[in-house]
Amino acid sequence: MTPWLWLAAKIGFAFAYLVGAVPVLIMMERRISAFIQGRQGPNRVGPMGSLQPLADIIKFLTKEFVVPLRADRWLFVLSPLLVFVPPMLGFAVVPFGNQYGDELLQIANLDIGVLFSMSVLSLGVYGITLGGWASNNKYSLLGSLRASAQLISYELSLGLTILLAVMIAGTVDPVRIVQWQIEHGWNLFGGGSLWRLPLGLMGGLLMFICALAENNRLPFDLAECEAELVGGYHTEYSSMSFAMFFMGEYIAMVVMSGLITTLYLGGWHFPGITDPTDHSWVGALLSIGVFTAKVYVLLFTYVWVRWTLPRFKYNQLMDLGWKVFLPIALFNLAAMAIVGVILEG
Amino acid sequence: MATYKVNGKVAEAPAGDKLLPHLIDGGTHVPHYCWHRGLTPAGNCRMCLVKVSNSRKLEVACMYPVSEGLEVTTEGPDVDAGRQAVLEYMLINHPLDCPVCDKAGECDLQDNTFKYRNGHSRFDENKVIRHTKDLGPNVKIWGNRCISCTRCVRFTEEITGTGELSIVNRGDHSVADVHPDVPLDNPMSLNVVDICPVGALIDKNFLYQARVWFSKKVPSVCTGCSRGCNITGTVLHNQVKRLQPRENHDVNGFWMCDAGRLDHEWLSGTDRLRVTKGDAGDLARRLVAVRDRNGAGSVAMLISTAATVEELHLAAKLAQRVQAEVYFLGKVRGARWVSPSGFAIETDKTPNTRGALRVFELDALPPASGVVDAIRAGRIKAVLSINGIHDADWPEGLVDLAPRLELAAALDVCENDWTKVCGSVLPSAAWAEKSGTFVNRDGRLQRIQPIVAATGTAQPDVVWLQQMLIELGERRTAISAEGVLREALRGIDYRQIGQTGVVLDAPSAPAGVGK
Amino acid sequence: MESMESTYRSPETPRGAGVGLRLRSWLARLSIRVYLPSIAAGLAKTMEWMVRPKATLEYPEVQRVSRKGYRGEHRLKKDDQGRPNCVACFMCATACPAECIEIVAMPAPWPDRDKVPVSFRIDMLKCIYCGMCEEACPCDAIELTPTYTRVATSRDEKVYDLVKLLSN
């Protein structure tokens, strides 16, 4: 197979992987929320309600796309795409499996993959901001402003925790970070060194919390806070354009989970299940499976947290971001640097 | 006059008078059943027990004479205990079927039981069963509810003198009844239903028509004859369900006749006019046009003596404006009936003959037959009828002569042969649907007021006539019926008339207008 | 954070406490500050609920059995001869706070009672299912059934007449 075909295949797989996750996530979200509340959740369409997302999609597709009066039509149409596309790009550098033959199961093997994903992921806020502004609705605008402020605030802590993982592994190439973890141990647990254990734990936890904030998930979904802002930045969106926001959010969650998996949870590897040297199709599938499992455990936690914790107030959100997480992340990074230099030269 | 004390307060009454009416007039609550102001006292229900200083035991106020220095106590534990005991006895054989009893809601027994009893009965025995049957064409009796107060018996003996009712059997089987072959069928028979303090005697026409607490009661005046009995209308769902007499000692006492009482069924009849044919302004112009074409006196107005003083006043203005000849439409039926107690049912079955005499300043009203003669003579070219009687004595030949008229128009309440041939018909509000005043045969000005709303496009004649007068430039704006009355009879307004009326002048009762 | 502090006041360290107690106290304060134990407890609680049996019934396959005293749709009871118990006394209409009962009465054709309804209409859309009519009924004629599932496709259908109420 030619490299181009491989590339096309991997892109196709990644696209399907991400888009396919959306209905699964919708279903997870609804069923888990129902279970936590003692309900059944949707279970009528298809076996166990599995076709409910399909029904939702049909519904969204058949609904009317309404552009509000005096909205900025172009930006209004464009912004859902801006939310939808960047997370997908971020997945390009995530190694979602080991390798099959010579071919790494990663779309683009960039040396600075981590930095790429960081930069691309933060683009998502444009879609939100523009969408809110283009709606010509004060609630939407407020929601989008909140979203951008929130993103900026937590981007810092997120970046610092990513840097922590990079420092532990000593590389910015995701593949090699995974490799390092296979060899030494998960970054979450300090990569095989006892003194790094608290730092890793703290970093992993912080990264997950910041990911919640980045993805506008509860308890940090101030941007679409119904009580105050109707629907937040997507108040005016309907039909498929609303679905794009929706999908974008879920895809961002998947990508973020993939990133956390890669940086802190040992990527596609799980001792005893995957063999890094097995480059057969079996090994490749197993590694994809492990990666998927880890990602979905994280996604489950997203949902679980959502139906457990109440929404913060905006001032609390900002306090937490700037006064707690940022110092902790900074301290973590400094400790890593200083102690690392002292202990390991 | 003797001075006595009621609950410590000094009162005065002629010595020897029975206590009860004076207590009630003095505003003291004394429950009673057998006593009725319009009947001789019987003293048998034993409910009006009071404590008097001259007697150890409780005495019935309806039979106890006022005497100098008497001290009367009408409340307190002793008196209440006595009344409670009497009520308990009264209730033991009473069926307690208030839920299906038409009297419920206006029942003295119910009210007093609510006031004095605790809802508990010590009576565990079988109740006495008495008859339920028709007493006559209008009255039905539920004997089980009868408390043998004999009000109805005394009414038929003292007021109508017909004596159809008596208490039959004795002891706890006592119940009011008629002789099996002689029904209760006198011209005032339904009054026994009003005076029955419980639901034993029931008006068959009102039977199960309404629960009284859902209905509304509006005071008015009967239009059944020139007596002008004061009445109260019971209304439910914008329908007159029943008419009852209202106390007015200058007119009808406590009573009214059955004919007047049942004279409301046509109000919601199918032959009521509900749709306007033509238009008031147009009609006015055409009347003037007829006058202009044929000269003064070519227009005739046929006004019924059921029209109110206000309507007559406006009609007089219109007649003046179109230089019309005025004739009057009446309704004279039967023979005068006077009860031994002096209650009279008049032959003039319209309420306002006297009012017409006064407004038109006539000594006698030209009868409707004059119109027919005038049309035959070719003098009259237009006839406008203003009628509020649903079965008036229309002059013979009028309908047949309609083709010879240039204009036939009617303001009427019901469809009849005449309105069928009229080019313009303006539906009028009937007496129960409008405000106005009548002068009864004794010269008493009394007031009616709307009991129900008019249906369709019907309007009070006061409105129609004012519209016509406005069209003719006689008036600038329409005013209320009361305003028209002030115009017609200077210095008299509705507040002055009140609920019992005012006397306008010395009586010389007119006999009504024939055909 | 101020509001949080005000809600979760840190436990004071008792005066003259030993080292162990002081340490525990400090840890407790820290844990509250960090929220994590509380969050963990919350997550545990939601997890517990997730695995519990569900409260939701799979309607309409599984129908709820109405508890005693459930106030659903009305019905008019009949006696053993199939005649309505109702004597058209209007007590229900009088008691009804929603004024949704409309009765027209007529004399009874049977000797054992005076009055029967010729028309008995309940506007179920006005009804607030308070059960006062049942309380007020002296003849045990009207009652609220456990039925709660009746649907209609027009307003008129929800005005129940005598026939409907008797067959309800």
Add this chain to the structure above:
Amino acid sequence: MSAQATSAYVPDTPASRTFRPEVSDELEAICARYPKREAALLPALRLLEREFGCVDRPGMIHVAERLGVSPAKVFGVFTFYTHYRRPTDGRYSLQVCSTLSCAMAGSERIHDRLCHALGIEGGGTTPDGRFTVKKVECLANCDMAPCLQVNEDFVDRVTEADCDRMLGEMRASDDWHPPAQTYHLPPNPKHPPVLLAHVLENGADRIEHYAARGGYQVAAEIFRSGRNPDEIIDTVFQAGLRGRGGAGFPTGQKWKFLAKNDKPRYLVVNADESEPGTFKDKLLMDRDPHLLIEGILIAAYAIKARVAYIYIRGELPFGARQLERAIREAEARGFVGPNAFGSGIDLMITVHRGAGAYICGEETGLLSSLEGERGHPKIKPPFPAVEGLFRCPTIVNNVETLCCLPSILKHGPAWFRSQGTEKSPGTKIFSVSGHVVRPGNYELPLGVPLKELIYDICGGIPNGRSLKAVIPGGSSSPFLTAAEVLATDPLIRLDFESLAAAGSMLGSGAIVVLDDTVDMADILWNVLRFYAHESCGQCTPCREGTGWIAKLAGRMAQGTAQVADIDKLDEVAWGMVGRTICVLADAAAMPARSVVRKFRGEFEAKLARGQGA
């Protein structure tokens, strides 16, 4: 039910009834005896009964037309009185006395025997329309208990064998009458009778006999001498004669209360002897009617009444016939009628028959009845002496009271006062019935100890039984227990004061003696049933209360009541006292209260047994 309904006796009702001309004239003659035509209503109904066998609807309409009253009024009056023959009554109406003394003597068995023999239920008529059996209230024949009335004739001391025999005879004949009643007077050695001195003598009811023993001398003397009527009133007043009907009001006093106006005055003789246990007036009227007539003459003269009515109860047709005949005899001699005794005074005496209503023994009820109304008592004041019959001053006196007058005027007040006690002078006839060896009428001076009367004069309790209770003055007087009767301190004497002090009353002097075999609950039920049946229905407490306590007592007699019902009966009875126009409610309530209080233990034991079973 249906079988019975088809076989029930349904008489043919004609479309109209009209009196024959001679009856019509008779009616006019009757009407002429009253100032108002409607007062002839009761006699007119009697005419209907006589002419057409019953009072029916068309008959009532005819009478209404003739008397100028409404048919409903006639209907109301007719239904008030129980003694008129109903259209559904059979040829022979067998009326079994069911009140106290007769009930104790077994009238229930007689009734059941008759019903069983005829195959009908009580109150029913045989399908052939021949026999009707019903229970009636006291027939004033208590010493001859049990008593039966066949149409208008009395049968004394009926046994079950008599029933069968009589039924056989009645089946065979269309016009059967029992043998004429015989009278007896038990020996009374201690006190020679005054009023009853001649009643058993042959022909004592004839004017010849009466005149021969000095009768009408007093009246003749008074009328002829033109004495001042007030003198006579004073004489009676001084004699201290007290009313013998029950209340014991001084007669002279009553006469003095007469309103002084120019309205006509009426004397009304209360011969409506219907208090259970009383049978004295019946004897006087049946056997010595002229004594009464002389008394009437004296009283009428004294009170300046020119019209006297004798209201005799409907159940005593023989007495009425005797009186009418006696009046005719007196009229023939010129004692009664226009120009009586040649004194220029016109005096008319009319016998007016009642028709079976105890309440007509109450004076205002009697006056209502006499006016042709339902016998509803009237509210006092005004008292009859001020405004009575036809709204004129009226004196109502008992038969026995009037019978005392001739001897008082003959012998003087001092003689009268020499008998009896200070406050209750004179002799009084005591009607003793129930469980005594010699029941009957005893004329004794007032103040005789009750104990002495029962044990010495009447021979005590028969069959070795012991005394349980005594009703000293008719069933409306509170009961006395054996202990009270036998006590020596206070000794209960038969006078107004002594009995009032004992918590009871002398009443009409009807003494019913109960031995220890009786069930007091049965007795109470019997008494209260009587009052429930006889309440006129005018006042609420009496109308409903008598029925209620009778039903309560009924359940007690049957043992189905609760112990708590004893207090309920007591309270309900108490609620009736003093709240009504007349004293019938009190008359029912007072004995009821005395029985449940004095015999409470017996009631409790019985009801407790009933509940246990």
